[in-house]
Amino acid sequence: MNNFRHFFRAGFVLCVLLCMFLGGCSSGPANKYGTFNENVPLVTDTAVLTGKLDNGMSYYVLGNPKEENRIFLRLAVKAGSILEDDDQKGVAHFVEHMAFNGTEHFAENELINYFESIGMAFGPEINAYTSFNETVYMLEVPADDPEMLDQALLVLHDWASALTFDETELEKERGVVIEEWRLGRGANGRVQDKQLPFLFNGSKYAERLPIGDPEIIRTISRDRVIDFYKEWYRPDLMAVILVGDADPQKLVSAIKKTMGTIPAPEETRVLPEYSVPPRTEADILVVRDPELKYTTIQILEQKDFRGIKTAGQFREEVIKGMALSIFNDRLAEKTQDADPVMLSTYAGFQQLAKTSRFSYLGMIPQPGRFEEAFEMMITELLRLQQFGITETEFSRKKETFLESVEQDWLNSETVLSSERIGDLLQVFLYGEPMLSKRDQYNLYMQILPYITLEDLNGAVENWLTGRGNIMMISAPESAADIPDRAGLFNLWQNWIPEEPLTPYEEDNSSRPLFEDSDLPGPSGKITAEKKYSKTDIREWILSNGAKVYFLKTDFMSNENLFYAFSKGGASLVQDRDYPSSIASIDYALMSGLNNFSAIELEKKLAAKTVRVTPWLTDSWEGFDGISSNKDIETLLQLVNLYFSKPYFTDSAWASYIIQQKAVVESRKNAPVEQFINIIWKLVYNNDPRRQRLSENLVAEMDRKTAEAIFRERFTDAGDFTFVFVGSANEKELKDLCIKYIGSLPSSGKKEDARYTGKGFPSGVVSDTLKMGIEPQSRVYMGFGGDVEFGPEEYELFDIFMSLMDIRLREVIREKMGGSYGVSVYGSLTGYPKPRFLISIEFGCEPGREEALSDAVIEQIHWLQNTAVPQSYITKLRETYRRSSETGFKNNKYWQSRITQSLMRGIPVDAIKDTETTIELITPERMRQMANTYLDTGNYVRAVLLPQDAP
Missing domain, CATH: 3.30.830.10 (Metalloenzyme, LuxS/M16 peptidase-like)
Incomplete structure (x- = not known):
């Protein structure tokens, strides 16, 4: 689960300023602030239906048709780790885990199996968290089947009142909870152990971190776990919150029908409130x-x-x-x-x-x-x-x-249900x-x-x-x-400064960000255009050869996403200049544009909703960006300037190098960082062009070379494809593209990236690092190599990753209690050379590395030699169907699908053809993929052990 282990970290405390003011108020009488009355209480949106059931449980319901065919559900309990007795440290979190391991109506893992069978994924749509003061359970279900809502509410009912605490499941879950605790250890965990008691100044908060005491979790009796559940999981401390694409009155009726059957306890303990004593001395x-x-x-x-x-x-x-x-x-x-x-x-x-x-x-x-x-x-x-x-x-x-x-x-008008339900949690x-x-x-x-x-x-x-x-x-x-x-x-x-302080000063150039004189040439024109009938995507070919794709959407009323790409990337850079290519993008960003420093540029854009960021990979270069409707011209001006007037300064380079040296220094004593170094060396076969940041790499970076590489990769707009998805006016965008993209120079030359890798190593290659003082180990297993595949394989590969994720979670986490979670991720690349990489990674207790690694290999053999049960196929098909359903109502999804299709050479009109992919999700295809991509005689394995391991 998403256990809330620490608000306050030993490093950064991120300050997201604009998010602190969400709320609102109706108008009041005029005073010195205008039509504003500072004493008026804030009032919850009147569209929210709220009330209490006879048993004392609160409910909040809000209809939101904009996030189509989805209903979000929360069960909030005002019971967190702060309520634990001394012998129960960690029990609030343990109870949360047990909610997924057996209830009155869902035995063992049936709950997760059910939701996965209707296309809802464990993690994104089925989850929970525990904090000091509350425990919150989260579900998301489709709105097109009333039975799914009924089942979801039945789950909330069971979570609130009918956990079974099966003894076998409880014993297995002890291991999962302890592995979650182990995952949070390391330097930051040890620092937190000392900082939180100091910061909380002797209050109970200092003694009740939600993750708890692992020794108590190992030994606590089932009865004491149930004691916490019975004492604090009661209707008067709970709320059911529903937001989604449904009739609010019907949702209220469904809540009353299912949750109203939970009896109120005859006797209750007063809910205490704990505070942090103020510090009186520095x-x-x-x-x-x-x-x-x-x-x-x-x-x-x-x-x-x-x-x-x-x-x-x-x-x-x-x-x-x-x-x-x-x-x-x-x-x-x-x-x-x-x-x-x-x-x-x-x-x-x-x-x-x-x-x-x-x-x-x-x-x-x-x-x-x-x-x-x-x-x-x-x-x-x-x-x-x-x-x-x-x-x-x-x-x-x-x-x-x-x-x-x-x-x-x-x-x-396009606010997401996931945002609104978070706000309603704060209300309760x-x-x-x-x-x-x-x-x-x-x-x-x-x-x-x-x-x-x-x-x-x-x-x-x-x-x-x-x-x-x-x-x-x-x-x-x-x-x-x-x-x-x-x-x-x-x-x-x-301490006081030696010299008297002076007020803050800044240079405020009145020069505009962009003037027509900045255009590198006359505006171009559109030489060809096309509309793709199945997706409504527009294609415009400009006179300089640049291609523009635009999809007009209404998912967000005022959002435009932008992406651009061109073949070549750092692969066209000589080996000796490769370190400088790594620095080129950051160097440009830290310098600025059009003779404006990065600081000046930020101030020029301060009152605009716009961002453009160049990027460079081994095979591609391009841009990523976003803007409002009124600032889309500024977005295109920025793109034009990155081509025509990039800006590079000595001071930005000096700052960049100092920061990179600091990063290198910071990694030396960090076990996980050194472990990643080993993984890279194994996976990329000691390829000098695939190395992590190091002292030698920084020493080989050259300012003039980095600048030259940036200018070279971002000089020929005719070799670029530009993609826009959003709410922009089509004619306005077309005119802006003609002006700002069409005026950019083009040589007419089409580049291709070259493959520069050394290839995946042969055989079974492994390495072990002994480093770190915590009792924690990590295991990495990587499979890779060259492969031939058809265009349909891209999506099937991602689906196969989901199958592995489900299976390894069931075995490694749920059955063996060996790890908090197994990360399965992979990449399938068709350009410039077809190849793949699959990574499997997990943390565990020292001494279990071999047994769990063997279990992973055993499950791979199971996938290779067994027809995947239909229950898994149903999960994969429904998850793909449901994720596509929501994706096609999302600008980011469309932007990603369009750019991926274009970069992979797949027709954009095929993007919405989900049924073809669903038909290909079969037991035999999944078995074939297991045999194609998971050769247990050819993989790399890295293990991180504590420094004192035998």
Whole structure:
């Protein structure tokens, strides 16, 4: 399951600022903020049907026809690890696991088998998680068969009240839970073990991590597991939430019919509420670990927080978000210096307990420069506190936020059920209302125009008092640049810059991003066009040879996805220049465009919904991007500039090389990173063009060569194919393509990539790495080689990967309890040379590597020699049918299918022909594929063992 093991990680604490303000409100009387009343309580969308059953269970129902033929279901229980007794640590999570191992109406694994048989995959559509304060079960079912909804509600009924806790299944599941715990160990797990008690300051949260105590999981009695279930899984602590393409009233009736039969308990324990005691004095924690990849510094301050429930609180969150977004922009600029002492930075706030959250400021310093980096971070904090935010920054950020709100509103009619059901979870669990998109938009429009620069500067003062009162540092044991505790305290609380601080300054070029004079030539014209009748895809061939494909959709009201590709890639680069090709894309991105630095370019695009990113692989080069309708011209301008006016600077190169050296250094003591190095060497047969980042590789990178490679690969637009999928106006897009793509130069030459690999090794090749202090092992098994195949094989290959995933999960996880999960992934490549690679990877207890590897080989032989049972074929067919059903209502799916078809030479009109693929999913075809792709006499195997393993 998706066990929620830790909010607060030993490295980055990601700050997703725009996501913090979701909510809304209806209008109030006019005051200093306009038509806005800060005391008005936020109210949940009136389209939501909500109530309580006689047994005390809550329900929330929302119809959403935009995500067609799907109903999303949640069972939320206000019972998490915080409620465990001392001898039950980990039981809340254990109960969650047992919910999938037998209920009154679904014995053992019948539950998962049923949902897979109707096309719902374990993981994406069938899952659960446990946190400190809640456990949430998640299902997704098609809406076209009432029986499927009935069965899904019956599952929720059983989860809520009728788990069987079969003794045999419970014993097997102990191993799975322990393997999940083992998977989370390592340097970050050990750091977390010390940081969380320190951060939670003696509260119960410090002693109740949801993953629990593995020794308790190994030995706890069945009765004590059931005790937790009986005590806390009760209707008054539960809610059923349904969102989807169905009549809401009928959904309510179905809930009442099935869930209303659960009896209310005669006696109940009061649900306690736990808090984190505020820290009264400044304190420091330093944690060192031999396997940590880098040093992190975080200063924090605990704040009381009980959710966003009024319009005034909503406004405060928006203001804080704007202010911190600006501060993060400033910090990010420092990481792009020619000699960056801060490699990564982050500022924000995050809720860790139900009644409090932490403001934080942190960074990763360049190795060996701790004090210098810390002083820079404090300098920027003091600069912000002393001088505040500038008018220019404020105006730009307000414009950015207004643009984001506008785009969200334009797409509000196509909001996904998966998003809405997440919002309704917050309503039940934390009392934060989920407002309608219209009320949310109206509230933003009442707030944003009236926010002032003074408001933002006030939020800065309230975000972090002084320099905070908590400092946490995690570092490799070898880091010699960290002062002792007294020195750290003095640096943190008392250091001041030698020179007086000055306000933040920036260069604000008024020059537009693109002018018509920037066009490299006259606009082209369309020489041929075509419409594919079965898919409605348009094809335009421009006079310079470039091809454009466009599919107009209405899945999102204001979204356009973009992709472009051309043959060649890094395969056309000489061996000696290959290291520089690796650097070429990042070098271009870190430099900028059209004589704008990367920082200047970001500011030019701040108030636009647009992104274009070049990419380069061994056989291809191209672009990936997205834009709103009104910014699609900017997208094409950016594409034009990458061809005609890329920009390369010495400072960007210097910064890039320093960062790459830091990455190399950070990997040296990390067992998993060194394990991946071994896997690469085995799989790619020590190919010098297939190596991971290393000191030697970085040393061979050359600035001028990297620039030359980029210019060479992105110079001839006539050899490119451009794909657009989305809501753009067809005539407008066509005219823009004629102007911005058609004006690009073309030599008329068509390139081909060359195969540069050494080929998959012969025989059984293996290697073992002994590294790491945790009792955890990992096993990798890779199968690969050359292969001949037809165009239908691409999709069948992915389906075969799903078959292996299901079978190995059933045997390795469910039957043997040997691993939390087995990852099965593969690639089938037809260009420039047909070949394949299948990877199987899992973690396990030391000592079980051989037995589990043998079990994998045994299952491969089973697939090769046995007609796959029809139950598996049904699962594969239905999963493919249902995933295609939803995919064809999704821009990203269409973009991927169109580009894959074009790159593979498959007619785009065949994209919707799913029935042909379904007919090919047969027991015999799956058996043939097992024999084609899984030669047990020719594979590679890598094993990671603890350093003290015998």
